[in-house]
Amino acid sequence: QVQLVESGGGSVQAGGSLRVSCVGSGFPHIYGVYCMGWFRQAPGKAREGVAAITSTSGTYYADSVKDRFHISRDNTKNTLYLQMNSLKPEDSGMYYCAARRYGCGLTEPYSDWGRGTQVTVSS
Numbered sequence: 001q002v003q004l005v006e007s008g009g010g011s012v013q014a015g016g017s018l019r020v021s022c023v024g025s026g027f028p029h030i031y032g033v034y035c036m037g038w039f040r041q042a043p044g045k046a047r048e049g050v051a052a053i054t055s056t057s058g059t060y061y062a063d064s065v066k067d068r069f070h071i072s073r074d075n076t077k078n079t080l081y082l083q084m085n086s087l088k089p090e091d092s093g094m095y096y097c098a099a100r101r102y103g104c105g106l107t108e109p110y111s112d113w114g115r116g117t118q119v120t121v122s123s
Helices: none
Strands: 003-007 010-013 018-025 035-041 048-053 059-061 069-074 079-084 093-100 117-122
Touching: 003 093, 018 035, 018 093, 018 117, 035 069, 035 079, 048 069, 048 079, 059 069
Parallel strands: 010 117
Antiparallel strands: 003 018, 018 079, 035 048, 035 093, 048 059, 069 079, 093 117
């Protein structure tokens, strides 16, 4: 059974930086073949795709985070990262990592999800 565990969220002032991580386990195939994504959800809003990274480290970014966020992965550690710089209050929300075996991008469906880590950006 796939497990994804996020960490690294917290509170930061606008303009600051945070790095969130996601460690995966229980994959039926090697971690490196999976597309991994970061999604976020603010209260009262729909969940949205933020960034995704393919098995060959190709990347996708939402327009709202392009040039501020950087997604990366370490396949030796089954770990996904999201470096978030120049944070804005509108970046606040619960950040989830997700995995899918086929295809990749910022839209669902993804087959496996973590429970999320909270990011709060104050103005």
